[in-house]
Amino acid sequence: MRVITIYNKKGGTGKTSIATNVAANLAAAGYRVGMLDGDEQANTSTLTSPHRYGKPTLTHVICDAVPLREAMYQARRNLWIVPADMNLTRAVEYVHGQQDFEVLCDRIEELQRTLGTAPTPEQTQPWWQAKEVRLRDFDLVPTSDEEFRTPPSSLDFIIMDNPPNPNALTTAMLFAAQEVLIPVELEEFAYQGLVQMFEDITRKFRRRQQKMKIAGIIPMRVDHRGALAADYLISLWKAFPELTTRTIHTDKTISNAQAYHRVSFEEDRNSRGARELFDLSLWLAGWQGHVMGLETCKHCLAAREQALQTEEEE
Numbered sequence: 001m002r003v004i005t006i007y008n009k010k011g012g013t014g015k016t017s018i019a020t021n022v023a024a025n026l027a028a029a030g031y032r033v034g035m036l037d038g039d040e041q042a043n044t045s046t047l048t049s050p051h052r053y054g055k056p057t058l059t060h061v062i063c064d065a066v067p068l069r070e071a072m073y074q075a076r077r078n079l080w081i082v083p084a085d086m087n088l089t090r091a092v093e094y095v096h097g098q099q100d101f102e103v104l105c106d107r108i109e110e111l112q113r114t115l116g117t118a119p120t121p122e123q124t125q126p127w128w129q130a131k132e133v134r135l136r137d138f139d140l141v142p143t144s145d146e147e148f149r150t151p152p153s154s155l156d157f158i159i160m161d162n163p164p165n166p167n168a169l170t171t172a173m174l175f176a177a178q179e180v181l182i183p184v185e186l187e188e189f190a191y192q193g194l195v196q197m198f199e200d201i202t203r204k205f206r207r208r209q210q211k212m213k214i215a216g217i218i219p220m221r222v223d224h225r226g227a228l229a230a231d232y233l234i235s236l237w238k239a240f241p242e243l244t245t246r247t248i249h250t251d252k253t254i255s256n257a258q259a260y261h262r263v264s265f266e267e268d269r270n271s272r273g274a275r276e277l278f279d280l281s282l283w284l285a286g287w288q289g290h291v292m293g294l295e296t297c298k299h300c301l302a303a304r305e306q307a308l309q310t311e312e313e314e
């Protein structure tokens, strides 16, 4: 089971969009995914309506030692959400007060002991062998009330969404994860923020045996009409050539979907946003093919080539 936290100290960079879409796309692709909402704004939790769950939530998992499994609601087939609630500050205060930054490691370990193993799409699904996939061949299925209350029997991924300002719970989530995914916007402060964040993460982990793997830095909400978009993309690819992932362009499907408690795949699977996010999700799973209908962006390509070229020249 891979445990991934979606992190950026800055607000509004696309953490929730990445967490919800990646988790849902992986579920549509046949992986079994758990998603933890670590933000009291509860944006991730809105993939399921609050009247369906009530208690327990992540607050009770942290403060009252409720097993994670009992707070997992299957919002779509293969996608379980551990929702946040308005009292999540109680959980933040608990972690801070007790200095118990291991609390989520413990809960996840405890969860893992209750889970079995199941074959993954690599082993079972024909699309894994294909060089190209079509989004219409995948499906994200709503759940019945009974399925909603059925906890997972195995999981391939846990994905965690974080709030804008890091707090004690964010640290607990970092410690519980093996990988971090960082969405960034292309703007002046994003790059500085990234460097600060890496220092921050390194400092937090300096006394720990465990190492944190940066799974990717995702250029988010890319709009080439902005005069400096290409410049920022070039700097990002130059600074982090191995870590910078495919770009996710500005697409209203991404924001519209959220307004209706859906993900982009459900909103309009033919949209650029849905295809780009699907491609990113399958890349994260290790698949190396191409999503049909997803055109290569010539602006992104030019920026990437320029980044490589200037690197060779230097």
Ligand SMILES: Nc1ncnc2c1ncn2[C@@H]1O[C@H](COP(=O)(O)OP(=O)(O)OP(=O)(O)O)[C@@H](O)[C@H]1O
Pocket: 010, 011, 012, 013, 014, 015, 016, 017, 018, 039, 041, 043, 162, 163, 164, 220, 221, 222, 248, 249, 250, 251, 252, 254, 255, 256, 258, 273
């Ligand atoms: N590629 C995109 N195209 C269009 N809108 C986007 C895109 N990515 C994100 N957004 C919109 O930008 C806003 C901020 O995104 P999101 O909520 O994912 O950020 P966040 O980092 O989770 O914010 P917070 O720090 O407040 O939790 C949302 O309204 C979202 O719909």
Ligand SMILES: [Mg+2]
Pocket: 015, 016, 017, 039, 043, 161, 162, 163
């Ligand atoms: Mg958010």
